[in-house]
Amino acid sequence: MTAMMTAIIADDEDLPRKDLRRLLNELWPELRIVAECEHGADALEAIHEHQPDIAFLDIRMPGMTGLDVAHAVKGRCHAVFTTAYDSYAIDAFSCGAVDYLLKPVSTARLAEAIDRLKKRLASQQPVPDLSQIMSALDKRLRPEVPERIRWISASVGDTIKMFAIEKILFFSSDEKYTRVVCAHDEAHVRKPLKDIMEGLDSEQFWQIHRSVVVRADAIVRAHRDEMGRYTVELEGSQEKLKVSQAYAWRFKPM
Template identity: 80%
Template structure:
């Protein structure tokens, strides 16, 4: 039976190099899709149901961690990363594998051997939800460097939003909307820039364009199609949760 995989990395050279190395060291492995973004990777996994997903940990929009959480148990995840070993201490031995960039042939062969062993013994892909949460925390901005205030220009006025008062952020292509229980404004800063400065225990991403304050959640509602919306204390808006982040609410 042929083993199948997808590759996801937002950088062209690492993506091509991993595919070349896999062709050399595991020629019978069939690559079903090569993706530039996490959203593409999620779609490829849903369409092709590969045995393995090689995922870059950090990609624009959906990260490799987000993709792995969305499809947990459906395929084996191998993460590629340029982060140092301190962050990678979050990986439990043998649960999942990672490849530190630039990837060495020896390290890749070790990962291949482990994967082949899992398939030979018919091991199912492990549930890595808690592991992903821990790794995500370690890769976030240190507490000393986190955002404390968001400032937004509205005409001749500068509005100041303390982070602890903000309920959610939502973005379009040019602006990010900042909403508190008392006011709102738009800032010329990408959601990704803002996310990197937030405490991951207090702020949850629930959609590629929405980040909410977790302790402001009053309810999460699942409709007949299995899709979630959330409501926040101090806001009348119902915010959509994309499939990639629905795992946060499955136990609610």
């Protein structure tokens, strides 16, 4: 193979991520790792930015899981999952269209996966449509649903503001705070957006940007400009929120 292949690694734990990179460097030195990601949202952004040939995705990551990432980018790169699940759960991968690595990843097992990937890439096989497989994996392997957030409380001076989760229109974050916005009020909380997302229903709240999560049923329209970039408007808010290209797939016409 003459062209240099590229890949990203996504795992919320430092050690497995570093170990996988080390093994890949040893077994496939020609492979260029273009990004390492701690969260699914970061992986989605990296795939959009770097257009890698392969994504090594940990199934269990906070917020957006490896399964979510693979579903969002279907057809754009080959996916290899890393997982700590036992062999019973691994039976779900037996179809062969999806590869997996059981953690801790062994040299021999990774060598097998690399060999299969090289053959697929060399033959220019299209990335398989994994929609049905991903649905089955999602039902079987998705971790238990964490306790959902029902209220957000924010301290404003000597006052505590209370926001019912169903009244919140969107969350936006910077490095230190997360802004919580309702139709008639807002506040800032000292909690990272990624931590808040772990307690949100991903069907009810959609991430549309690295730093923005919106309540899906509050979206009234999405505008696309001449460059193909989207902004959304929410019922009860005058703000127009930018959608990053990594999340534009949510608004593609049916």
